[in-house]
Amino acid sequence: MTESDETATSTPPAEDPGVSLTDGDLTRPPDEETLQEQIEEKMAPTRKLYGTFAGVFTPTLLTILGVIMFLREGWVVGNAGLLGAWLIILISFLIITFTALSLSSITTNIRIGAGGAFSIISQSLGLEVGGSIGIPLYIGQALAVVMYIFGFRAGWLWIFPDHSPILVDLGAFALLFVIAYISAGLAFRIQYLIMVVIASSLLSVALAAYSGSMTEPIDWWGTFPGSIESGFSGIAFWGVFAVFFPAATGIMAGANMSGELKDPRRSIPLGTLAAIALSFLVYMALAYWLARTASPEELVRNYNVMIDRSASGPLVLGGLLGATFSSALASIVGAPRILQALGEHNILPRSDWFAKRSSSGEPRNAIMVTGAIVIVTLMLRDLNAIAPLVTMFFLITYGMINVVVLIEQSLRLVSFRPLFRIPRIVPFVGTVGCLFAMFIVNPVFSLVAVAIVLAIHGSLIRRHLKAPFGDVRSGLFVAVAEWAAKRVYETAASQERTWTANLLIPVEDAQELRGAFNFIRDIARPKGFIKILGLAGTDDAGRMRLRLSSLAQAFQEAGVFASWTIIDVANFEENLVAGMQALGGAFFKPSIIFLRLPETSERDEGIGKVIEKASESRLGVLLFADHPMAGLGRRKSINLWIDDRSPDWDISMELGNMDLAILIAYKLKRNWKASLNLITFVKSKRYVEAAQEYLTNLIELARIPNARIYVVVGGLESDIAETPLSSLNIFSLPPDADLDLVRQMVEKTRSACLFALDSGDENALA
Numbered sequence: 001m002t003e004s005d006e007t008a009t010s011t012p013p014a015e016d017p018g019v020s021l022t023d024g025d026l027t028r029p030p031d032e033e034t035l036q037e038q039i040e041e042k043m044a045p046t047r048k049l050y051g052t053f054a055g056v057f058t059p060t061l062l063t064i065l066g067v068i069m070f071l072r073e074g075w076v077v078g079n080a081g082l083l084g085a086w087l088i089i090l091i092s093f094l095i096i097t098f099t100a101l102s103l104s105s106i107t108t109n110i111r112i113g114a115g116g117a118f119s120i121i122s123q124s125l126g127l128e129v130g131g132s133i134g135i136p137l138y139i140g141q142a143l144a145v146v147m148y149i150f151g152f153r154a155g156w157l158w159i160f161p162d163h164s165p166i167l168v169d170l171g172a173f174a175l176l177f178v179i180a181y182i183s184a185g186l187a188f189r190i191q192y193l194i195m196v197v198i199a200s201s202l203l204s205v206a207l208a209a210y211s212g213s214m215t216e217p218i219d220w221w222g223t224f225p226g227s228i229e230s231g232f233s234g235i236a237f238w239g240v241f242a243v244f245f246p247a248a249t250g251i252m253a254g255a256n257m258s259g260e261l262k263d264p265r266r267s268i269p270l271g272t273l274a275a276i277a278l279s280f281l282v283y284m285a286l287a288y289w290l291a292r293t294a295s296p297e298e299l300v301r302n303y304n305v306m307i308d309r310s311a312s313g314p315l316v317l318g319g320l321l322g323a324t325f326s327s328a329l330a331s332i333v334g335a336p337r338i339l340q341a342l343g344e345h346n347i348l349p350r351s352d353w354f355a356k357r358s359s360s361g362e363p364r365n366a367i368m369v370t371g372a373i374v375i376v377t378l379m380l381r382d383l384n385a386i387a388p389l390v391t392m393f394f395l396i397t398y399g400m401i402n403v404v405v406l407i408e409q410s411l412r413l414v415s416f417r418p419l420f421r422i423p424r425i426v427p428f429v430g431t432v433g434c435l436f437a438m439f440i441v442n443p444v445f446s447l448v449a450v451a452i453v454l455a456i457h458g459s460l461i462r463r464h465l466k467a468p469f470g471d472v473r474s475g476l477f478v479a480v481a482e483w484a485a486k487r488v489y490e491t492a493a494s495q496e497r498t499w500t501a502n503l504l505i506p507v508e509d510a511q512e513l514r515g516a517f518n519f520i521r522d523i524a525r526p527k528g529f530i531k532i533l534g535l536a537g538t539d540d541a542g543r544m545r546l547r548l549s550s551l552a553q554a555f556q557e558a559g560v561f562a563s564w565t566i567i568d569v570a571n572f573e574e575n576l577v578a579g580m581q582a583l584g585g586a587f588f589k590p591s592i593i594f595l596r597l598p599e600t601s602e603r604d605e606g607i608g609k610v611i612e613k614a615s616e617s618r619l620g621v622l623l624f625a626d627h628p629m630a631g632l633g634r635r636k637s638i639n640l641w642i643d644d645r646s647p648d649w650d651i652s653m654e655l656g657n658m659d660l661a662i663l664i665a666y667k668l669k670r671n672w673k674a675s676l677n678l679i680t681f682v683k684s685k686r687y688v689e690a691a692q693e694y695l696t697n698l699i700e701l702a703r704i705p706n707a708r709i710y711v712v713v714g715g716l717e718s719d720i721a722e723t724p725l726s727s728l729n730i731f732s733l734p735p736d737a738d739l740d741l742v743r744q745m746v747e748k749t750r751s752a753c754l755f756a757l758d759s760g761d762e763n764a765l766a
Contacts (some may be wrong), residue, residue: 002187003463005610009323014562021581027704031395040251041291046151047126047358048183048184048185048361048475049261050184050257050260050261050262050267051259051261051262051263051267052263052266052270052271052281054188054248055188055254055260055261055262055271055272056254056255056257056261056265056267056270056271056272056275057254057271057272057274057275058191058192058195058267059188059191059253059257059326059330059333059334060250060251060253060254060272060275060276061275061278061328062191062195062198062253062323062326062330062333063249063250063251063253063327064193064248064249064250064251064275064276064279065198065279065282065323066148066151066247066250066323066324067148067151067320067323067324067327068243068244068246068247068324069247069282069283069286069332070201070306070307070316070319070320070323071303071304071306072244072303073085073241073244073247073283073286073287073290073305073306073464074130074246074290074299074306075156075243075300076088076240076243076244076287076295076304077222077287077290077291077296078222078224078225078294078296078297078299078300078301079223079224079225079235079240079299079300080222080224080237080240080287081218081219081220081221081222081291081296081622082218082219082220082238082287083220083221084221084222084240084347085287085291086284086287086665087522088237088240088241088244089244089280089283089287091241091433092241092244092245092247092248092437092442093248093276093280093283093300094429094433095100095245095248095398095433095434095436095437096248096249096251096276096398097273097276097280097434098402098426098427098433099216099251099398099399099401099402099430099433099434100269100272100273100276100431101106101273101422101424101426101427101430102163102271102402102404102405102406102426102427103117103120103251103252103255103272103401103429104268104269104272104273104420104422105405105420105421105422106120106124106401106404106405106408106418107120107255107258107264107265107268107269107417107418107420108265108269108418108419108420109408109417109419110117110123110124110415112258112264112265112268112490113257113258113259113341113342113344114259114260114337114344115134115135115256115337115338115340115341115342115344115460116130116252116255116257116258116334116338116340116341117133117137117255117256117257117391117397117400118130118133118134118137118250118341119258119341119399120255120401120404121133121134121400121401121404122134122345122467122702124404124407124408125400125404125407125467125473126465126467126473127345127347127402127460127465127467128457128461128465129218129400129457129459130345131342131345131347131456131457131460131465132453132454132456132457132460133295133397133400134338134341134342134347135342135347135456136393136396136397136449136453136456137252137338137393137394137397137508138335138338138339138342138395138450138491139373139393140389140390140391140394140397141256141334141335141338142249142331142335142370142373142374142377143373143377143389143390144331144390145173145327145328145331145332145335145344145370146374146377146378147175147372147387147390148324148325148327148331149169149172149173149324149326149374149378150347151167151169151324151327152168152172152324152325152328153165153169153172155317155320155321155324156168156172158304158317159317162464168334169251169378170375170378172328173371173374173375176325176328176329176332177332177367178331178370178648179363180329180333180336180367180371180396180586181362181364181367182362182372183266183360184257184260184333184362184532187329187330187333190329191326191329192506193332193761194322194323194325194326194329195326197267197315197318197319197321197322197536198319198322198323198326200315200318201310201315201316201317201318201319201320201322202282202319203315204310204311204312204315204316204319205286205289205306205311207310207311207312208289208293208309208310208311209289209292209293209503211311213289213292213293213309214289214292214293215292215509216289216292216293216294216295217293218292219291219296219639221298222296222533224237225296225300226300227300228300228301229391232300235254238440240445241440242440242441242442245391245440245441245758246391246441247436249391249394249395249398250330251272251275251276251398252334252394252397252398253330253331253334254267254271254272254273254275256334256335256337256338257269257333257334257337259337260337260361265419265597266479269351272518272643275349277409286306287652288657290305290638293305293309294309299606306387307320313677314583318358322393330374332367332370332371332374332411334369335366335371336363336366336367336369336370337363338478339362339363339366339370340353340354340355340357340365340366341355342354343355343366343427344476345374345448345468346465346466347460347465348508353365354366356368365601365632370715371718379522381471388441388442388445388451389445389448390559391441391442392438392441392442392445392446392447392448392449392455393449395434395437395438395441396434396438396449396453398430398434398449399430399431399434399435399438400520402427402430402434403427403431404427404429405422405427406424406427406428406431407476409424409427410424410479411479413475415653417557421646427606437533438527449762479596481588496761496762496763496766497766499591499663499761499762499763499766500527500528500591501523501524501528501591501592501663501667502524502528502529502530502531502589502590502591502662503520503523503524503528503529503530503531503590503591503594503622504531504533504590504592504593504594504619505520505530505531505532505533505591505593505594506533506535506576506593506595507533507534507535507544507548508535510544510547510548510551511547512596513551514531515626516596516624516626517551517554517555517659519624519632520594521555521558521559521560521595521620522610522667522668522671522672523664523667523668524560524674525558525559525560526559528560529560529562529563529588530552530555530560530561530562530563531562531563531564531565531590532548532551532552532562532563532564532565533564533565533566533567533576534548534564534565534566534567535566535576536566536567536568537674541558544566545599547567547761548564551564552564561715576610577609577610577613590619591619591620591759591761592619592621592622592660592678592759593610593614593619593620593621593622594622594624595607595610595611595621595622595623595624596623596624596625596626597623597624597626597739597741597742597743597746601740604740606738607623607739607764608736608737608739611623611733611757612735612738614757614759615735615757615759618759618760618761619759620660620756620757620758620759620761620762621733621755621756621757622660622664622754622755622756622757623733623737623742623754623755623756623757624752624753624754624755625742625743625745625746625752625753625755626746626752627746627750627751627752627753629672630750630751630752631725631727631752632752633727633751633752634726634727635674635727635728636672636673636674636675637673637674637675637676637725637726637727637728638665638669638672638675638676638677638678638726638727638728638729638730639667639677639679639723639724639726639728639729639730639749640661640662640665640676640677640678640679640730641661641679641680641730641731641732642658642679642680642694642695642698643656643658643680643732644680644681644682644683645680645691645694646682646684646691647687649687649690649691649693649694651694651697652699653697653763653765655698655764655765656732657732657733657734657756657757657758658732658758658764659758659764660756660757660758660759660762660763661730661731661754661756662698662702662704663762663764663766664730664754664756665704665730666702666704666764668728669704669707673702673728674727675706675707675708676704676706676707676708677707677708677709677723677724677726678695678698678699678704678707678708678709678710679710679712679723680694680710680711680712681711681714682711682712682713683712683713683714684713685713688711692709692711695709695711698710701765702764702765710723710724720745720748720749723749725750725751726749726751727751728751728752728753728754729745729749729751729752729753729754730755730756731745731753731754731755731756732735732755732756732757732758733755733756733757735755735757737755737757742755
């Protein structure tokens, strides 16, 4: 016999008549691969696809070789010295290289869709996590366009100081928007021209070096004087690192085009890593040239030192303008692709509108929204206050890429078999490096960015998004559960302090369980779970699946975890015992079997056998006998009957067969906000005082507040009418239960009764 658990959100498939035991593991998203293929086919017919050089290498390289290279690398060398600058460059590029390696590995393992990092994270950790990263990433990309335009304006005004700054910004934006709106292909062709301009500017530097510009002695380690803006009050090594590190970001520029690449599995790893390697060599060589060309004093004071000391200042200035323009172009082309991917998966309001593409495959609705955000933000005129937040969004994205690979590697699932394999230390160092960089660059904005991501994630969780692909979250939870299970088995076997009311409920007719729904819920909550065992021998199995699924969902909505399983049985008692014993071997096994008293005595023998076997299997028993007229009444009072212990009324940790009854009474008292009466009978008046003292001590040791005690002289059967009326009477249940006596107790108490048999794992005094 096999058994599988299912959460309360099950959707049952058609019945398989060849299987005698069916389970609730029925929540596979329908036709996952078909849905994914439909999305891809919908976009594919008119899209132009790009190769490695145009789609990944060029935009990534041009984004990394940006404004910081032209205007701030000399300042970094002047502060830190050559060794310090090389160390800063090395640390920065190590972080993004490890991230790029993780990106390359995961890309070769999945069918990456549109949206780059959003698609990667969603396919591993679900749409909620992917969306919580994708939305800030999109915002960061859109705001980055504005910052690059401001950088372009600074270079432009250096040439034309009389031009209006706002007109320069609007002109640059208009040109960028038109290019992006027409097509990504036009943007890539323009980037080829920009690459030539930047290459020419670097050639101008090389010619200056060849012409003998490198005459300064090398200052290996700087004095970190700071900047003009701070009055050269000094700066720490990590402060200089924080200024330089944004230069190394931009590695997702090519991955953002994932939905429009001919072969993303090949292009993203090859193009990204090649761009990082080349840009690293450029930064390292340029640092050496700057250290040999200008003194540290000039480097920290003159941000235009590269323009002034190169063989051709106009070429370097052209490179500066080209770098800022190309970075802005890569962002304004990439950002709408992320927005369109978010819309494709219903993460945004009016997602269909965002997901729409033009006849040529361009996400023009998303481009227009991005353009609107950029133009509004341009009007703010100053993004210095939020610029660090953009960097944080990028770093969180990079960190999550590393986390995804680290999780996939650690789970060791057969589905993770990337063509590009990396050691586990790579994503680990990448994750730590991204976190480190975040809090070095700006700890306040790091916390703000994390808070924004968590807030978005919480919002998406409540929407119950359905993805057209699977993810590894269930595997992650299973791995955690397996780890916890191993730790539990290695510790002491006693479960007295960790006991919870985990109910196994056999059901022949789901309708009869509905009458006890609230009662069962109140026994299990807040920490217990419910396992419904459907016995389909007397009911149609297909109909029972539907009913149990609905019932389990109702428990879930009421705050109690519930799962269900169906056994196709011919004999109630024998198969229930077999199912009960099989479930006893599970790690998350039930601690109590909940039975209802049969209306007639015809099944008493079978129920007695189940109770006996449960006791032998160390499974607690709750036998519920409902009153045909009163039911559970107003649920405002509970009577707990304590067994007569005469003549020995000395209390100890061993309470006999009363622990489960006491614990259930306490749980119901709290969940119902009811009064609780502890009642016992004594055979003689001489035991009254001892019995009262026992009950008083029991209340104190069991930590049951506001309980009243009653000691009645006489016998349980004859004098029960002297006790207070209640909604529920709770008694202990012996293993060899007399079910006729149980029925008599219902009549005598004139209320519903619950009979409890300890498993041996409970301790009401623990």
